[in-house]
Amino acid sequence: MIGAFAHLLERLAFTPQRKGKLAHLVGYFRTRPDPERGLALAALTGDLELRAVTPSLLRGLVAERVDAELFALSYDFVGDLAETIALIWPEERGAQELPLADLIEELQRTGKTALPAVIATRLDRMTPSQRYAYLKLATGGLRVGVSARLARQALAEFGGLDLPEIEELWHGLVPPYTELFVWAEGGAKPVSAARAPFRPVMLSTPTDLEALQDLAPDEFLAEWKWDGIRVQAVSEAGTRKLYSRTGDDISAAFPDVIAAMDFEGAVDGELLIRRGAEVAPFSDLQTRLGRKTVSRKLLESHPATLRLYDLLIWEGRDWRSEPFAARRLALEQTVAGLDPARIDLSALLPFDNWKVLAALRANPPEPVIEGLMIKRRTSPYLGGRIKGHWFKWKRDPMLVDAVLLYAQRGHGKRSGYYSDFTFGLWDGDQLVPVGKAYFGFTDEELRALDRFVRNNTVDRFGPVRAVEPTKVVEVAFEGLNRSTRHKSGVAMRFPRISRLRDDKPAKEADHLSALLAMLPER
Amino acid sequence: MLSTDAPLIPRPEGLYCPEGDFYIDPVRPVARALITHGHADHARAGHSAVLGTQQTLDIMALRYGDGFADHRQAAEGVIEVGGVRVSFHPAGHVLGSAQIRVETRGQRVTVTGDYTRSPNAACAPWEPVPCDILVTEATFALPVFRHPDPAHEIGKLLASVAAFPARAHLVGAYALGKAQRVIMLLREAGYDAPIYIHGALQKLCDYHIAQGVPLGDLRPATVARGKKGDFAGAIVLAPPSAFAATWAQRFPDPVICFASGWMMVRARARQRGVELPLVISDHVDWPALTQTITELDPAETWVTHGREEAILRWCELESRAARPLRLVGYEDEPE
Incomplete structure (x- = not known):
């Protein structure tokens, strides 16, 4: 029923914690029948094909019912069109609980000219919360802070299923996913009918020099860990797909790569922007992401390429149970027949002991390298993050000593604690904000930071407190990109507070120039 | 602006009755104050004489101590204040809350204070108080506010x-x-x-x-x-x-x-x-506010504080005389 779905959206929108969102979703899947729960899942994963209802259509509808001035005053106050309409819509001839399926089917079936009247009739028989859910559904964009992956994760938790297995099946199934729910409730696993389906990706666990001492170097192969996007390229029976490692279909954004996938099989690799031999920084790849179409200009200025790591399927044969060393040999032979400007091989690194690798890691030949991958020669290709097979040995994080500038309170277990921090670096005699961090510290450090914020607040902006710029923290981060969205001109990747530097006075914190010097070269 | 012979006049101190020489819910210390209810922005300490319901006086004493005013009087029945007949009627807002009706210069004026018409088990329910001029609050006076049960x-x-x-x-x-x-x-x-x-x-x-x-x-x-x-x-x-x-x-x-x-x-x-x-409100929502104006059918509606533009627009659409008083010093929802 639309009411139950509306209630779910409301709970999700107000629940900031991932765990809380999962609990709401699992509860919904447990209590709601098919096809409603599957349609709700599709709405959250973005797999519901709906004619997009435009804001101007909605404005036209409400103009017929509400005085323009009263609507304008209300919209000003509420700030969201669908929400304003949901609240202000006058007729309430008693709300009617309608099945979600009927409403969706009606929106899909109704032609453009008949659509306004159909929507108005529905709005007449709904509560404000139902109207909100219905309008959000109709306009696309639920904005409840749930990613497609989180929605699938909830399904996995609900049924005690393996998320990678769900992701593997996903592209072969369509809403309302009844067969997935049958499986989740103890029935048979569905058979995927997808062409060029996604296969669960093999993931690695972190390691370091100390942990490596327990392993025999000659049982492993090593290669660089490239800083692009891990992808799976599948080309089977005339269908070509590029998947992210979570199974999202990103083919539309990379037609140049798709065109080069002149093979029959499924391979694993890194998506990189590469100009000749030179690999561009991650930020160049970001400009290509999330697009529905790509201009010719962008295709030329930001050419996307694949650097292959592994081979899963080749010409109808499933290689996943073969040892890595064998797969690697097969991969080397197959890459030879492809366009080297678009698809090349991630090179193996020669080493006979861990010290040699440590030296390579300390001095990578290119800036777009995140560290090393160390893979067991005998490991099959296993979906998920299974310990003992693949290891990532990342470069040491970059570090700066920054000054705390602002703090905001956290949620859930951190309720009442100032746990979200904005920090800055010196630019001349000014401190400029360079990033935000809300993890990395221990519980004890959090208490100390919270105490500091409370005792040193100099100003308040709503929920945000400005603090006396005296507290120095060490900020660790994985990389740095240029960014026009940040005042400082740079954006850190995965920044966290790694240490409190109570030994350091604020004037000895780092300067912005030190951070800028860490930027990859253009 | 209202002329000086109007029954009530907005002043920086609050809503003033010239004939009776008193203020209703003044935001600064005055000689004579009539208080609708105990919320801090309506009931302030430091007035010389205070008239309010017994419960409002009790609440003010709890908050400010017994010496919150030099003189205080509990409102019961019709009282003459400076020759003006005033009476207190339940507002349903909080314990002790009242609407104040003032009869002055040939007009019956009802000052609602803050009020709600939805059932509130923590205090006496709102009552309609017929009047020529309705002076109403407008905290939630936008058509989007239809508070649920x-x-x-x-x-x-x-x-x-x-x-x-x-x-x-x-x-x-x-x-x-x-x-x-x-x-x-x-x-x-x-x-x-x-x-x-x-x-x-x-x-x-x-x-x-x-x-x-x-x-x-x-x-x-x-x-x-x-x-x-x-x-x-x-x-x-x-x-x-x-x-x-x-x-x-x-x-x-x-x-x-x-x-x-x-x-x-x-x-x-x-x-x-x-x-x-x-969504639990102790103020009238949009339907209750417009219903109140329709039912009491006053000759004029004055709006004290809140979002007055929308309710003035509604009165215009309904061909009802209305004006904003733009009283300052009242919070949206007081602590």
Whole structure:
């Protein structure tokens, strides 16, 4: 029923914690029948094909019912069109609980000219919360802070299923996913009918020099860990797909790569922007992401390429149970027949002991390298993050000593604690904000930071407190990109507070120039 | 602007009655003040003489001490103030709250103060007070504000408590009125477990109980044994300001709830970090406000504070005479 779905959206929108969102979703899947729960899942994963209802259509509808001035005053106050309409819509001839399926089917079936009247009739028989859910559904964009992956994760938790297995099946199934729910409730696993389906990706666990001492170097192969996007390229029976490692279909954004996938099989690799031999920084790849179409200009200025790591399927044969060393040999032979400007091989690194690798890691030949991958020669290709097979040995994080500038309170277990921090670096005699961090510290450090914020607040902006710029923290981060969205001109990747530097006075914190010097070269 | 021979005139101190030489809910100390209800922005300390319901006087004494005014008088029946007949009528807003009717210069004027027409078990219900001029509040005077049945909202809270038994539910509610209304709604819904209250709520809750409002088993929200688990599954009421204080750190993974008419608007709720918004209002919503004007059918409607543009526009569409008084010093929803 639309009411139950509306209630779910409301709970999700107000629940900031991932765990809380999962609990709401699992509860919904447990209590709601098919096809409603599957349609709700599709709405959250973005797999519901709906004619997009435009804001101007909605404005036209409400103009017929509400005085323009009263609507304008209300919209000003509420700030969201669908929400304003949901609240202000006058007729309430008693709300009617309608099945979600009927409403969706009606929106899909109704032609453009008949659509306004159909929507108005529905709005007449709904509560404000139902109207909100219905309008959000109709306009696309639920904005409840749930990613497609989180929605699938909830399904996995609900049924005690393996998320990678769900992701593997996903592209072969369509809403309302009844067969997935049958499986989740103890029935048979569905058979995927997808062409060029996604296969669960093999993931690695972190390691370091100390942990490596327990392993025999000659049982492993090593290669660089490239800083692009891990992808799976599948080309089977005339269908070509590029998947992210979570199974999202990103083919539309990379037609140049798709065109080069002149093979029959499924391979694993890194998506990189590469100009000749030179690999561009991650930020160049970001400009290509999330697009529905790509201009010719962008295709030329930001050419996307694949650097292959592994081979899963080749010409109808499933290689996943073969040892890595064998797969690697097969991969080397197959890459030879492809366009080297678009698809090349991630090179193996020669080493006979861990010290040699440590030296390579300390001095990578290119800036777009995140560290090393160390893979067991005998490991099959296993979906998920299974310990003992693949290891990532990342470069040491970059570090700066920054000054705390602002703090905001956290949620859930951190309720009442100032746990979200904005920090800055010196630019001349000014401190400029360079990033935000809300993890990395221990519980004890959090208490100390919270105490500091409370005792040193100099100003308040709503929920945000400005603090006396005296507290120095060490900020660790994985990389740095240029960014026009940040005042400082740079954006850190995965920044966290790694240490409190109570030994350091604020004037000895780092300067912005030190951070800028860490930027990859253009 | 209103002419000087108008029955009531807005002044910087508050709404003034020239004939009777008194103010209603003045925001600065004055010689003679008539007080509609005990919220701090309407009932301030420091006036020479105060006229209000006995309960409002009691509440002012609780908040400001016995010496909050030199003279005080409990309103009962019709009273002459400086030759002007005034009477107090229940407003349904909080315990002791009243509308004040003033008969002056041939006009019957009803000053609503803050009021709600939805049932409120923590105080006497609103009554219609016929008048020539209606002076109304407009806190929620936008057509988007149609407050749901408070029993439904309490149902949401109880459902959440059942769904998250390991978490404490912290309900933000103002100390006078909202807190007791929420408690009464919980009791009416059959919730008879102890309800925990922040220290700032104690005095006013005790007063409500003494006045015959059966709030049930209330306990202080203190951690005597220092264990977070003590409050698992509990409902805890506190003034919203307490959520920003270290006070909130004692509860296990709390669900932050807030009982307010503003909670209808998602952005408002999110901005405050509210996880469970409860739309419970002690003010008239849009339908109740327009219904009040229609039913009382005054010759003129004056709007004291709040969002006056929309209700003035509505009066214009209904061909009703209306004007804004633009009184300053009143909060949207007082603490």
